[in-house]
Amino acid sequence: MTVLLTGAAGFIGMHVAEALLARGDRVIGIDNLNPYYDVGLKRARLARLEAQPGFRFLAIDVADREAMLDLAESQAEVTRIVHLAAQPGVRHSLVDPYAYVQANVMGHLVVLELARRLKRLEHLVYASSSSVYGGNHDLPFTETDRVDHPVSLYAATKRSGELISESYAHLFGLPQTGLRFFTVYGPWGRPDMAPWMFSEAILEGRPITLYDAGRLKRDFTFVEDIAAGVVGCLDRPAPTAHPRLLNIGNHRSVEVRRFVAVLEEALGQRAVVVDTPRPATDVPETFADIEAIRAVCGYEPRTPIEAGIPRFAEWFLSWRKRG
Structure with a gap:
């Protein structure tokens, strides 16, 4: 199977690519390597992937219509797409709102236009976000909750992607699954x-x-659990005219101060803490209902923070030593 993976140099993208390659799939990775954060980190992730057979990288911006639509002919063997490329970061959307609309709305639309031109396409899985739930106070968050009150532009762009996907499923019968990620963490973050x-x-x-x-x-979710869920959903195409929206989280809501306490232990050093009121872009709590994704692909997160944070800390310390 050949999978087109956007955002391949990203945090989640690298882990999903490794999961696909480990089972023998071919992966065509796309990324524009934008400088929102250290490009050296992105290149290091790519180096890991390029050292594995079956991976090929193309430096393309998903919002570049001409380059992306050319893939419909040059990569006609693609049968599945995992669309993870996006402009991340809730607070940065207050600084550069245009980047979010370009990447998360225009980029999403271009990927859908590519998808409907691929004659052998079986399934498109794309990244949404738990941010779409906005200031929702009903816990846990379920896919049937109203999501029409975003509290950040980032959330609004992700909800826009969901709605555009809904229309493309109706118009063109594109089989799609949107995944609402909940606070992903882990090595290579x-x-x-x-x-x-x-x-x-x-x-x-x-x-x-x-x-x-x-x-x-926050519903802190270890990245390897996320990658397993993405691949599991990819293998189970949604009905063509009925796109799915699924939460993908850990189904555990943990106080941030508890997260910090486990991190302190893993690093062997105490934190100096400053208390500040919650900003308007942050919600008090996130908590994923995962019954729907469990029913679709048997998704079962296995990594509590007591196991996941030490793995992140070990990687982080080794990364710092590299300079």
Whole structure:
């Protein structure tokens, strides 16, 4: 099987690619290597993938219509797509809103246009986000909850992608599954994510900021569990005219201060904590109902933070030694 994977140099993308390659699939990886964070980290991820048979990389921006649509002819053997390329980061959307619309809305549309031109396409799995639930107070979050009150532009662009996918399923019969990711962490993570920023500050003796004394709760999900869920869903195509939207999380809501305590233990150093009120872009709690994805592909997250954080910390320390 040949899989087209966008965002291949990204955090989740690298892990999904490795899971596909490990079972013998061919992976065509796409990424534009944008400088939102350290391009050296992205290239290091790619180096891991390019060392494995079956992987090929193409430097393409998913919002580049001409380059992407050319793939319909040059990569006609593609039977499945995993679309993970996006502009991430809730707070950065306040700084550069145009980048989010370009990558997350236009990029999503271009991928759908490519998909409907691929004659052998069996399934498209794409990344949405738990951010679409906005200020929802009903827990756990379920796929039937209303999602029409986003509290960030990032969330609005991800919800836009879901709606565009709905229309393309109706118009063109594209088999699609959208996955709402919940706070993914683990080795090879991003420098703008809390585990990385907390670890760097702790090791350097700088203070870390915890909103509302660390009482915010997140459904922290280990990246290898996420990758297994993505691949499991990819193998079970959705009905052509009825796209699926599924939560993919750990089904555990953990206080951020507990997450920090486990991280302190893994790093062997205490954090200096500064308490700050919660910003408007952050919700008090996220908690995934995963019954739907469990029914679709048997998804079962297996990694609590007590196991996942030490694995992240081990990788992070080794990465820092590389300079």
